[in-house]
Amino acid sequence: MKVLVLHRRFRLQDRPTIDDHLYSFQRYGGDDEFAYLNLWGPAALTEEILAYPYDAVIFHYTFLAARFDQDFEQQYEKLRPLLQRLKGYKVFFVHDEYVFTRWLWKMIRDLDVGHVYATIYPEDYETVFPAAETGKTNLCSTVLPGYVEETRQMWINSRTSRSRKIDVGYRALQSDYAFGQHGYLKTQVALEMQEAVRDTGLHTDIRMTEDGYVNTIVGDKWFDYLLNCRTTIGCLGGSSLMDPDGSLRRAATQYSKQHPKATYEEVEQACYPGMDGQIHSHLFGPKIFECAMTCTCQVLVKDDYRGVLEPGRDFIELEPDYSNIGHVLEMIRDISACETIAKRCYETLVASGRYTYRKFAGEIMAEIRSAAPLQNADQTGWREVLRAADEANRKFERVLRRRHLKQSLAQGLYQISPRLYHTVRQKRHGGGAER
Structure with a gap:
């Protein structure tokens, strides 16, 4: 098969899980051939790319994230007539399905998407992708947001064994109640743990990432960081709030800015009364696999781990009301117990x-092959597609290099003076988030 993969890069260097997921199709797709196009705008879709009869077109979650x-709306209106020209069986890989979902519905209809690989469980399919909105039945399959990349595991195994200097480490995007009570959990657990470890003598590095990628660790440095942590804290990913047009997210974010000390109950009553809890798909995020790969013991909030992970064996369980946090701290101090739990989770x-990108991509490509009618297109045209995609990708890489320099300068400013950083950012962006 000849497959076009449409993705989008927002940074020169990103989290390892993004590249691992994106290139798993090419790495483990067998005899299938892939053209990767960084779809940064209409100019990337040249005539050579538009005219070729692909067997399949994969819309990667990094491109679909542009809906944020x-x-x-202006971007899509320019891209839509071009995307509609693409031939081949079309599939979506979607993350964060619970917000700006109306754009996904529209794109599924406009582009005649044949299948959606989503990070939700079957009980939420009709809620998130209703047939009345998509015009499709039997549209979805469940996949996880990330898996284990074997080549990266080999690199991790090659790292020099060393003592771990951080007792408790954590990084996660700072959140408010814009994604419901569950969406706030990854911030809440950090705040609770920061308070609990105060004056305990434990060496901690618990930080929230902010706009401008402050405190974000990317590339190989992320795994070096995990290799330096004895334990990390975490929870299952996702949201409990279905927000098809993003209006609930905007309302909750604005309310939280105006009332920074507002409780969940206040935000819920003011912004989405009775609407939280519509979706229940809380899935393993990539971080759980990454911690397992580095044998970093995990402290995870109690939840439904679908029988895959067992509390006490594969992770230290933290009660949702934090009532057992004293016991959790005792477990964290027990170095031998933490190492045993981490090794069991690794196993x-x-x-x-069972959870490798090799298995994931192999199964996905087998499903696409069975659903996609082969076009038997010529090899000469395919070489032109590869050339055009490579040229478009290199052109935008120069833009990413300039962005990378600006982000590095911004992070340096934050290290010197967080207050000055936020003042400058407020003047430049009006307080808005940027990718």
């Missing part, structure tokens, strides 16, 4: 081979 951009998620 404030100007996405469950990594050594078992």
